[in-house]
Amino acid sequence: MIKTTFMLWNKYNYVYIDGLVGTLWLAALTVFAATILGTLIAIMKLSKIKVLDVITSAYIGVLRGTPILLQLYFFWLLLPKIVPFDLSDTTCIVIALIVNASSYVAEVIRAGIQAVDKGQVEAARSLGLSSSNTLKKIILPQAIKNILPALGNEYISIVKQTSLASVFFVQELTTSYRSVQSATFLAIPSLIIAGIIYLIVTTVLTKGINVFERRLQVNER
Amino acid sequence: MKDKELIRVEGLNKSFGNLKVLNDITESIYDREVISIIGPSGSGKSTFLRCLNLLERPTSGKVYFEGIDLSDKRVNLDKHRQKIGMVFQLFNVFPHLKVIDNITLTPMLEKKMTKEEAEKKADELLARVGLTDKRDVYPTKLSGGQKQRLAIVRALAMDPKVMLFDEPTSALDPEMVKEVLQVIRDLALSGMTIVIVTHEMRFAREVSDRVMFMSDGVIQEQGTPDEIFNNPENIRTIDFLSKVL
Numbered sequence: 001m002i003k004t005t006f007m008l009w010n011k012y013n014y015v016y017i018d019g020l021v022g023t024l025w026l027a028a029l030t031v032f033a034a035t036i037l038g039t040l041i042a043i044m045k046l047s048k049i050k051v052l053d054v055i056t057s058a059y060i061g062v063l064r065g066t067p068i069l070l071q072l073y074f075f076w077l078l079l080p081k082i083v084p085f086d087l088s089d090t091t092c093i094v095i096a097l098i099v100n101a102s103s104y105v106a107e108v109i110r111a112g113i114q115a116v117d118k119g120q121v122e123a124a125r126s127l128g129l130s131s132s133n134t135l136k137k138i139i140l141p142q143a144i145k146n147i148l149p150a151l152g153n154e155y156i157s158i159v160k161q162t163s164l165a166s167v168f169f170v171q172e173l174t175t176s177y178r179s180v181q182s183a184t185f186l187a188i189p190s191l192i193i194a195g196i197i198y199l200i201v202t203t204v205l206t207k208g209i210n211v212f213e214r215r216l217q218v219n220e221r
Numbered sequence: 222m223k224d225k226e227l228i229r230v231e232g233l234n235k236s237f238g239n240l241k242v243l244n245d246i247t248e249s250i251y252d253r254e255v256i257s258i259i260g261p262s263g264s265g266k267s268t269f270l271r272c273l274n275l276l277e278r279p280t281s282g283k284v285y286f287e288g289i290d291l292s293d294k295r296v297n298l299d300k301h302r303q304k305i306g307m308v309f310q311l312f313n314v315f316p317h318l319k320v321i322d323n324i325t326l327t328p329m330l331e332k333k334m335t336k337e338e339a340e341k342k343a344d345e346l347l348a349r350v351g352l353t354d355k356r357d358v359y360p361t362k363l364s365g366g367q368k369q370r371l372a373i374v375r376a377l378a379m380d381p382k383v384m385l386f387d388e389p390t391s392a393l394d395p396e397m398v399k400e401v402l403q404v405i406r407d408l409a410l411s412g413m414t415i416v417i418v419t420h421e422m423r424f425a426r427e428v429s430d431r432v433m434f435m436s437d438g439v440i441q442e443q444g445t446p447d448e449i450f451n452n453p454e455n456i457r458t459i460d461f462l463s464k465v466l
Contacts, residue, residue, distance in 0.1 A: 123313035123372070126274055127327040127379055128303030137326060141317045 005189040012180045012190075019176025020197055026094060026162040026172055031155050033098040038105025045110050056106070063103035069164055072096045076168055090170045097165070101158050108154055112147035113139060145216060152209035156202050163198075173197055226288075227252045227383055227414055228273055233282035235268055235438075242268045244438040246282070250383070255415045257425035257446075260435035261461055266418045269435065270385050273416065274305040287382070303331060306376030310388040312368040314360040320347070320371055321356050324378045332379070339378070346374035350404050366397030370404055377408075384408065386417035422465055426450050434458045 009016070045056040063071065075096035080087050116139050124134040166174035177194040181187050228250040235243040242265045250256060250273075258266045271277040272284060275291050275298055284291045286301055315323050324346065325339035334342075347353050350370040360368055369389055376384060386405065390398045402424050409415055409428045419425055425432055425446065432449040434442045434457070442455040450466075453459045 117313070119309060119311055119313040120315065122276055123307075123309060123315070124327075125299075126276055126302060126305070126307035127376065128299045128301075128331050129327050130299050130331065133330050137330070138315060145317075 001189060004186060005192055008180065008184065008186055008189045009193055012184075015176045015180055016173065016193055016197060018171060019173040019194070020201075022170065022172035022175070023159070023162050023198075024201070026097065026165060026170070027155075027159045029094055030097045030101050030158050030162070034101035034105050034158070035151075037098065037102035039109055041102060041106035042109035042113070045106065046113060060103045060106060063100055064107070068100050068161060069167065071100050072164055072167065075099070089168045090165075093165045093168055093170050097158070097162065101154070101161075104154050104157075105151065108150045109143075109147055112150065113143040115146045116142045148216065149209070149213055152206075152213070155209070156205055159202055159205065160198065225252050226250070227254075227286070228416075229285040230272070231283045231285070233269075233272060233284065234280045235265075235272060235277060236280045242438050243272065243279075246438075246440060248433075248440060250414065250416060252382075253412050253414055254431060255409045255429050256417070256431045256433060257429040258416065258418045258433045258435055259420070259422065259425055259449075259461070260433075260441075264435045265438040266435050267387050270387050270416060270418050273385055274302050274307055276307070299331065303327075303379045304382045306373075306379060306381035306384040308369070308372050308376060308384065308386045308389050310391050312365070312372045312392070314363075314368050314371050314375070316360050319357055319359055320352065320363070323360065323371060324375045327375075328378050343374070343378055346377055349407075350374055364397060365393045366400045369393065369397075369401045373401075373404055373408075381413075383414040383416065386415065386419070388418050388420065390419070390421060420465070422450070422462075434461065436461070 041056050041059065044052040045060075047053070072093055076089060076092045079092045079095065120138050120142065121134060124138045125131070129138070162172055163174040165172050166178055169175055169178075173194050177190050180190040180193075184190065226249050229248070231247050233243055233246040233248075234241070244265075246269065258269065260266050268277055272279050273286075275284065279292055282292070286305065289296060289301065291298060291301055315326070318326060321340060321343055324343035325334075325336070328334040328339045328342070329336060344353070344356070347356055350373065352367060352370055352374070355363060355367060355371075360371065363371065373384075373389075389405065390401050393401060398421070402421065405415070405417065406424075406428055415428075417425075427446075429446050431443060432446050433440050434449060434453075434455065436457045442449065442453060442458045449458065450462065453462055
């Protein structure tokens with residue numbers, strides 16, 4: 001089987017490389033947009049405005065409480081019907097991935113900010129530090145250290161979740177597997193190649209995040 | 222002793238939901254006075270203290286500082302809080318900032334001091350409390366007593382008119398209580414106005430001009446340390462003191 005796998009790679013590596021490019025592109029887009037959207041939602045949830053809290057809680061509740069595949073179907077079916085211009089399958093799926101990931105990112109950020117000891121805020125405000133300076137100089141620097149590790153995990157999940165786009169034949173790694181598999185009927189070797197590529201990507205990402213975390217903590221020792 | 226009125230509270234009430242914590246307190250605190258607030262836990266001592274700088278917003282009533290009503294929402298609270306230092310039971314030093322930056326942060330941001338000015342002042346304060354050699358370390362390296370001394374000078378760096386202490390030694394190991402009390406004692410001798418919520422009865426007796434006994438959200442009895450500790454009149458004061466002395 002090892003031999004078959006190598007043979008398959010030699011013959012079809014361009015299909016996998018194309019798929020990898022698609023996966024990285026999907027993941028990067030989702031990570032970028034979900035971080036921005038998630039931050040906004042976290043801010044809305046933390047604001048003391050009741051309406052925003054209700055809306056964001058519902059948003060997060062629905063997105064975290066239903067299967068992501070179901071959400072992909074939903075956006076894939078719904079979006080083309082409600083927008084007046086043509087939407088590709090890929091666009092629908094990217095939007096769905098972003099919306100889904102934003103709910104997780106929002107919760108990570110909210111939890112990270114709320115985990116900062118209340119006493120820190122009280123101390124800062126009692127000194128006469130303004131609320132904006134308290135946020136900038138006291139809360140956020142401490143929250144970042146809670147947020148980044150969890151956010152790193154979330155980013156790795158996003159990379160893996162992009163594989164669901166294969167259900168809609170969006171160009172990415174799992175779709176590459178499906179193409180090679182149906183062309184060769186070598187199901188397991190073609191799957192192993194895709195798996196190894198995913199593993200390489202997530203391992204590199206994990207290492208990168210670890211280095212980043214260590215640099216962040218070094219100044220408090 | 223009784224110079225000018227620094228803080229005045231009028232008809233102060235504070236409730237948390239259905240729980241009434243402070244019940245219609247009217248009281249004045251004068252410049253250069255050292256006041257200890259004693260009483261059983263849950264009596265409202267800390268809440269009373271936290272109302273003085275509006276860390277706790279009163280349910281009703283007014284809090285005047287230098288004649289200005291702090292509970293008025295139009296007042297720039299930050300500006301007045303700069304003159305009311307506060308020290309907490311759990312220190313609340315900023316763990317992500319070095320000792321020196323803990324002290325200089327607020328003077329530089331809110332009083333627009335230059336880095337040099339702020340650090341010069343901070344170094345003087347650190348020397349005063351024996352923390353000069355800790356200047357450039359992070360607070361994780363400090364003992365409880367050292368953290369609390371840092372918290373005190375961090376507040377002093379703003380040149381407050383009054384210092385509020387909320388059980389400053391309750392979270393300390395016994396051997397560190399003394400070093401913190403000594404700093405507060407020196408501060409009292411230097412003429413700082415101090416309001417301290419404490420369970421250190423001996424300390425309250427020694428340094429206070431006035432002792433307030435609180436119970437059930439009311440100042441039940443107050444007077445000189447001699448009056449409160451040697452000749453208490455209120456039955457609750459007598460009962461409380463018999464348990465702690």
